[in-house]
Amino acid sequence: MIVVSACLCGIRSRYDGKSKYVEDIMKLVDKGEAIPLCPEMLGGLPVPRPKATIMDGRVVNEHGEDVTEEFKRGAERFVCIVEKLGIKRVIMKDGSPSCGVKYTNKNWKKIEGSGITTSLLKERIKDIRIDFIP
Numbered sequence: 001m002i003v004v005s006a007c008l009c010g011i012r013s014r015y016d017g018k019s020k021y022v023e024d025i026m027k028l029v030d031k032g033e034a035i036p037l038c039p040e041m042l043g044g045l046p047v048p049r050p051k052a053t054i055m056d057g058r059v060v061n062e063h064g065e066d067v068t069e070e071f072k073r074g075a076e077r078f079v080c081i082v083e084k085l086g087i088k089r090v091i092m093k094d095g096s097p098s099c100g101v102k103y104t105n106k107n108w109k110k111i112e113g114s115g116i117t118t119s120l121l122k123e124r125i126k127d128i129r130i131d132f133i134p
Helices: 023-030 068-085 116-124
Strands: 002-005 034-037 052-055 058-061 089-093 103-106 109-112 129-133
Touching (some): 002 023, 089 116, 116 129
């Protein structure tokens, strides 16, 4: 069993109310081999929601509102689910301030680095395999 970013299997969970559907990811879900999760929704953020970025160690949306606690809460819930289910592989949507693996969004720019949830996964589950979809 693996966990995948919810937006990758057609769930409209992104900030803009859209998904980033990937047919092969949806096939895994359909076969019962993957569970879709969205850390931002797990943190209580609505869909759609204002775009967010990491700034000075905080997560701030495009209206200047601090949404760090929601991002942290969602990351914690995401990681707890992965731990409780004994998941050893996740597939994340790269470029997100939550799910970014190779790239994240900092100061409204795409930079190398991990998002909040991916960082917590790496910190807490040393042997997890983290793949990504650009």
